[in-house]
Amino acid sequence: MKQPSALATLIDALRALPGVGPKSAQRIAYHLMQHDRPGADKLGKALLNATSNLKHCLRCNTFTEAEICETCLDEQRDTSLLCVVETPADQVMLEQTLTYKGLYFVLMGRLSPLDGIGPKEIHFDRLVKRATDGAVREVVLATNFTNEGEATAHYIAQALKSRGLTVSRLARGVPVGGELEYVDAGTIARAMLDRRSV
Amino acid sequence: MKQPSALATLIDALRALPGVGPKSAQRIAYHLMQHDRPGADKLGKALLNATSNLKHCLRCNTFTEAEICETCLDEQRDTSLLCVVETPADQVMLEQTLTYKGLYFVLMGRLSPLDGIGPKEIHFDRLVKRATDGAVREVVLATNFTNEGEATAHYIAQALKSRGLTVSRLARGVPVGGELEYVDAGTIARAMLDRRSV
Numbered sequence: 001m002k003q004p005s006a007l008a009t010l011i012d013a014l015r016a017l018p019g020v021g022p023k024s025a026q027r028i029a030y031h032l033m034q035h036d037r038p039g040a041d042k043l044g045k046a047l048l049n050a051t052s053n054l055k056h057c058l059r060c061n062t063f064t065e066a067e068i069c070e071t072c073l074d075e076q077r078d079t080s081l082l083c084v085v086e087t088p089a090d091q092v093m094l095e096q097t098l099t100y101k102g103l104y105f106v107l108m109g110r111l112s113p114l115d116g117i118g119p120k121e122i123h124f125d126r127l128v129k130r131a132t133d134g135a136v137r138e139v140v141l142a143t144n145f146t147n148e149g150e151a152t153a154h155y156i157a158q159a160l161k162s163r164g165l166t167v168s169r170l171a172r173g174v175p176v177g178g179e180l181e182y183v184d185a186g187t188i189a190r191a192m193l194d195r196r197s198v
Numbered sequence: 199m200k201q202p203s204a205l206a207t208l209i210d211a212l213r214a215l216p217g218v219g220p221k222s223a224q225r226i227a228y229h230l231m232q233h234d235r236p237g238a239d240k241l242g243k244a245l246l247n248a249t250s251n252l253k254h255c256l257r258c259n260t261f262t263e264a265e266i267c268e269t270c271l272d273e274q275r276d277t278s279l280l281c282v283v284e285t286p287a288d289q290v291m292l293e294q295t296l297t298y299k300g301l302y303f304v305l306m307g308r309l310s311p312l313d314g315i316g317p318k319e320i321h322f323d324r325l326v327k328r329a330t331d332g333a334v335r336e337v338v339l340a341t342n343f344t345n346e347g348e349a350t351a352h353y354i355a356q357a358l359k360s361r362g363l364t365v366s367r368l369a370r371g372v373p374v375g376g377e378l379e380y381v382d383a384g385t386i387a388r389a390m391l392d393r394r395s396v
């Protein structure tokens with residue numbers, strides 16, 4: 001017995017979702033087709049819209065629908081401060097603390113040699129170019145306080161200090177081993193205010 | 199700071215997936231946009247194709263792209279046997295055992311009064327009509343051996359026996375509490391061969 005091809009194709013395509021194997025792909029497909037077709041339709045359109053329209057900001061590397069994102073275009077921002085984060089989620093968390101009015105660079109990852117993620121994958125050359133534009137005075141490293149995030153911060157700090165920039169790191173108000181995305185805004189706010197030169 | 203609307207819409211739409219909350223929706227969206235745009239595109243198209251083209255077989259209620267599914271149209275099938283299963287996944291498992299050559303009715307669920315799933319939701323009236331077409335002699339109940347699956351089998355058995363049909367149940371080769379989808383084909387094969395009148 002064959003599944004109808006529209007169903008087989010959907011089950012196969014669902015495996016693009018992280019952590020979804022053949023059995024859960026089948027369950028998700030049945031669930032959507034049986035109980036939530038409007039949701040499936042909305043999700044299908046959202047996926048195609050996102051893959052067509054989302055690109056990376058030419059300045060800060062975050063997701064944007066324009067060439068340059070709204071944050072980078074915001075003239076109220078302090079162009080002498082550049083905060084380096086791993087992901088757009090981290091950037092959102094920092095913005096919510098209302099403690100930072102500079103600009104950002106989003107690595108879209110962290111150094112992880114065992115996974116083949118090196119300086120190229122975190123857009124290190126673009127970061128150096130961005131940080132040495134003449135306007136930036138201080139680079140605030142806000143990578144996660146995990147082993148990989150710390151190693152990434154250390155690597156970037158060495159490279160940027162050797163180019164004469166002031167480099168700081170969020171204070172260790174963030175628990176060791178913690179990921180920014182899951183820390184409360186108050187803790188991140190204090191860590192931002194207590195950031196220290198490295 | 200606002201997320202770009204294509205991204206915000208995607209994160210919101212991903213919550214249609216079972217078990218996906220705001221944080222995991224965000225992670226999935228970032229993952230797809232950063233690491234697997236071809237997969238996201240394929241999934242988007244598969245979802246729209248499935249919602250447009252998948253319907254329920256008018257005879258057996260399983261998913262199909264035609265009015266009547268291929269299994270129901272298969273002239274090699276024994277029309278005197280009708281096997282009742284909860285889901286298309288269970289039907290696929292039974293087919294893999296090669297022990298059954300009759301037809302099917304797919305409930306697309308199981309009775310679960312506490313969740314508001316009653317006879318209407320499992321298409322009970324259509325099942326009765328299908329089972330009393332004059333060709334069907336025996337109805338094989340292959341709902342899961344969970345509490346809800348057993349209650350569903352019991353409910354259907356009472357109704358169909360009162361209409362003069364022979365009703366059987368897969369033998370208890372299937373472990374109590376087990377779900378067909380996760381049982382090996384050999385066990386299901388023995389249970390099919392040992393099915394008993396109820």
Ligand SMILES: [Zn+2]
Binds near residue numbers: 058062
């Ligand atoms: Zn930007």
Ligand SMILES: [Zn+2]
Binds near residue numbers: 260266270271
């Ligand atoms: Zn059918």
